Amino acid sequence: GLLSEATFGDPARQRTDMYDAAILITNLAPDDPGEMIGVLEAVRAKPVGGLLIAARSLSPAVAGLLHANSVPGRFPIVVVKTPVHGQRGAIDDLAVLTGGRPFLKEAGDSLRRFFSNDFGQARTAWVTRQQFGLIGGQGDPQAVRRHTETLRGSHRSAGDKDARRDSLQRLGTLQGTSATLWIGANSDLEAKNRLAAAGRAAQTLRLALRDGVVPGGGVALLHGQDAMSERLKSSGDEMEEAALRIVIDALRAPAEALLINCGYEPAPVIAGIRRRGAPTGYDVIAGCFGDMHAMGLVDPARVVATAARTAVRGAALALTIDVIVHTRTTEVSTSPE
The missing domain is CATH 3.50.7.10 (GroEL)
Structure with missing residues (x-):
């Protein structure tokens, strides 16, 4: 200023x-x-x-x-x-x-x-x-493009969340796009909650614009079971087979949990999704099958990929240690990253 x-x-x-x-x-x-x-x-x-x-x-x-x-x-x-x-x-x-x-x-x-x-x-x-x-x-436009690519590389390789946020802010400055959100509320607490929700929404939108989107509601992960099942058939290693089974179960869990929470019996719905193939999913509010992209039910690809990597790391950890300590209250992250 x-x-x-x-x-x-x-x-x-x-x-x-x-x-x-x-x-x-x-x-x-x-x-x-x-x-x-x-x-x-x-x-x-x-x-x-x-x-x-x-x-x-x-x-x-x-x-x-x-x-x-x-x-x-x-x-x-x-x-x-x-x-x-x-x-x-x-x-x-x-x-x-x-x-x-x-x-x-x-x-x-x-x-x-x-x-x-x-x-x-x-x-x-x-x-x-x-x-x-x-x-x-x-x-110089070429210098700006080179500098932008350097920043993108720094953002991809940054392991620290603050470093990623800083590089993302610099990228936004260079690309010259901005927006202002005016957030009102009846109380300070409500305004704080709305501001946090707006921040998460903006971060999610940013991820979607950068890395693309995939069918939401756990459908992208559910269809990923097919590739894992093929790998399981061709695997001859006992440890690898155990890890693949854990991953296959984890890929089904998000869609199954969503259906149960909405009062549906998951087995027939998941069978219908698998039978129709990608990008078909199930709209739990409308109660019908359909193209998830056309219905606007999508997730940022980066978020889904991070969830999948977390599942794989969990499987690897379970197979390489003798004792697992599970906390009574699981920490829940609200950050899209």
């Missing part, structure tokens, strides 16, 4: 908009107005509609210089704070997206050696008291 009140273009609207904006990207903390003279001269020589500076902090003297050179509505100059959490990653993303050169404290950079081609650019930049955003970054 906004770093200095002195550079806020329109206090009444609590927002500043710039078109064809030049962007200075740094994690430095300019405290000498002399550092910014070259930057101001360089930006005046470019056909741009404003200057957005992303910096770590700003001295009052530098803020005063920028405010004196800012012309609200014609050539605004706005300073925002470089994100503290994941700062280097955010700076790299911003540089790739806008085509600018980041000036880094770690590299010994100085704004006294700033040139006009060091600016990034965007068609539109906006700033509020809490946030800032860019539309139409002018970075």
